[in-house]
Amino acid sequence: MTQIKFTLNMEDLKEEVMNSGLDAVIKSSLVLVLNEYMEKERDEYMESKSYERVGNRKDYRNGYYERDFTVAVGKLSLKVPRTRNGDFSTTLFEKYQRSDQALVLSMLEMVVNGVSTRKVTKIVEQLCGESVSKSMVSSLTVKLDPIVKAWAERPLNIMYYKYIFVDAMYIKVREHNKVVSKAVYIAVGVNEKNKREIIGLSVNHAETKAGWTQFFDQLKARGLQSPRLVISDAHEGLKNAIKDSFIATSWQRCTFHFKWNIVDRMPKKNSIEAKEMLKRMFDAPSPEEARKLKGEFIQAYENEKGYEKAIEVLDEGFEDAIQFLDEPIENRIKIRTTNNLERLNVEIRRRERVIRIFPNTQSALRLIGAVLIDYEKTLDQGNRKYLP
Numbered sequence: 001m002t003q004i005k006f007t008l009n010m011e012d013l014k015e016e017v018m019n020s021g022l023d024a025v026i027k028s029s030l031v032l033v034l035n036e037y038m039e040k041e042r043d044e045y046m047e048s049k050s051y052e053r054v055g056n057r058k059d060y061r062n063g064y065y066e067r068d069f070t071v072a073v074g075k076l077s078l079k080v081p082r083t084r085n086g087d088f089s090t091t092l093f094e095k096y097q098r099s100d101q102a103l104v105l106s107m108l109e110m111v112v113n114g115v116s117t118r119k120v121t122k123i124v125e126q127l128c129g130e131s132v133s134k135s136m137v138s139s140l141t142v143k144l145d146p147i148v149k150a151w152a153e154r155p156l157n158i159m160y161y162k163y164i165f166v167d168a169m170y171i172k173v174r175e176h177n178k179v180v181s182k183a184v185y186i187a188v189g190v191n192e193k194n195k196r197e198i199i200g201l202s203v204n205h206a207e208t209k210a211g212w213t214q215f216f217d218q219l220k221a222r223g224l225q226s227p228r229l230v231i232s233d234a235h236e237g238l239k240n241a242i243k244d245s246f247i248a249t250s251w252q253r254c255t256f257h258f259k260w261n262i263v264d265r266m267p268k269k270n271s272i273e274a275k276e277m278l279k280r281m282f283d284a285p286s287p288e289e290a291r292k293l294k295g296e297f298i299q300a301y302e303n304e305k306g307y308e309k310a311i312e313v314l315d316e317g318f319e320d321a322i323q324f325l326d327e328p329i330e331n332r333i334k335i336r337t338t339n340n341l342e343r344l345n346v347e348i349r350r351r352e353r354v355i356r357i358f359p360n361t362q363s364a365l366r367l368i369g370a371v372l373i374d375y376e377k378t379l380d381q382g383n384r385k386y387l388p
Helices: 010-020 024-046 092-112 117-128 134-152 209-221 236-245 255-263 272-282 287-301 308-321 339-355 361-376
Strands: 061-071 074-083 161-175 178-191 196-204 229-232 250-253
Touching: 024 061, 024 074, 134 361, 161 196, 161 339, 161 361, 178 209, 178 339, 178 361, 196 209, 196 361, 209 236, 229 236, 236 250, 250 255, 250 308, 255 272, 255 308, 272 287, 272 308, 287 308, 339 361
Parallel strands: 161 229, 229 250
Antiparallel strands: 061 074, 161 178, 178 196
8 A cells, every 4th residue: 555654734734824825835745745645556556667667567557637626725736647447546535535524524513503604604715715605505514414313313212201391492484485483392301311311303383282292292203201290381382282292291380480470470679578488489398398388478478469460370380380399309409490401592592693594494403403412412421410
């Protein structure tokens, strides 16, 4: 196998690229090295050097053809050797194919991390000295489709997910020459190893009972079993879909949002003590103690002006908001709210703000799926567990 050893100072090359374009001398030197590499490859294939006469000749040299070749440091014009019967082929481009793939992956990574296609084209032009159209960058992201599809459709019957957090957010999508709002459904499960996984992603027209039922049906078709708890906000359609979709599953209303719903209906002034009572209620060690504190709260404020609506909200949603108290005490603080989804939503929003309007539903699934795959790697890394 032909081997040519050479060392290049990549930092100097990068500096040349970023400051003033690739220096002609460095560029020419690289062309000479690569041309020589291919020439040696042809000599090895021929088993003879140029103008060397040998018996049992394998083939005949047949000049060169020119080819432009873009690598990470710029565009090079190379002279590619050829033979008369056409059987010889240099391995140079095959070896550098990984570099081309790395460039494509870098472009994809920039897009996934929220860099606009316009900025990506400028970065690539700076690195390679070649312009890349926005449509090319967009078309490259299609390479994410099989990756996202395999992740989004992976089987869920190899693990039991005892707790599932679900939420929906809205994005803008262009559809039939109009810009419409669409709901992005997301599910995060806590598996039997007490680690979190993002187990579901779907884009639908709106957050409705039918939409949530369809989402849960997709999860069950992949093997999801009924969990102990589903934790979510109090969207009416979602509540009904949970009840209809899962057997013997309890619904845990997010206590963070529930408490804010109550506080929002309290008087703005002189309510510090009431807020403290509310906090103690949801920090209670048992359902019985929580119900006792609820009774004390109602007794203390039912005749107070401005608390009527707050008491009504508390009474209506209280039992759904204390389902976590029937779970092991060490798990409770992590399963009573959907706060662990908030960071995930922030990550999606950070990328989505760059795009603003997705050109179609598939592009939304592609990008959000790629973001979630990337984000999932940060969940409960190594020996860390979400639940003790």
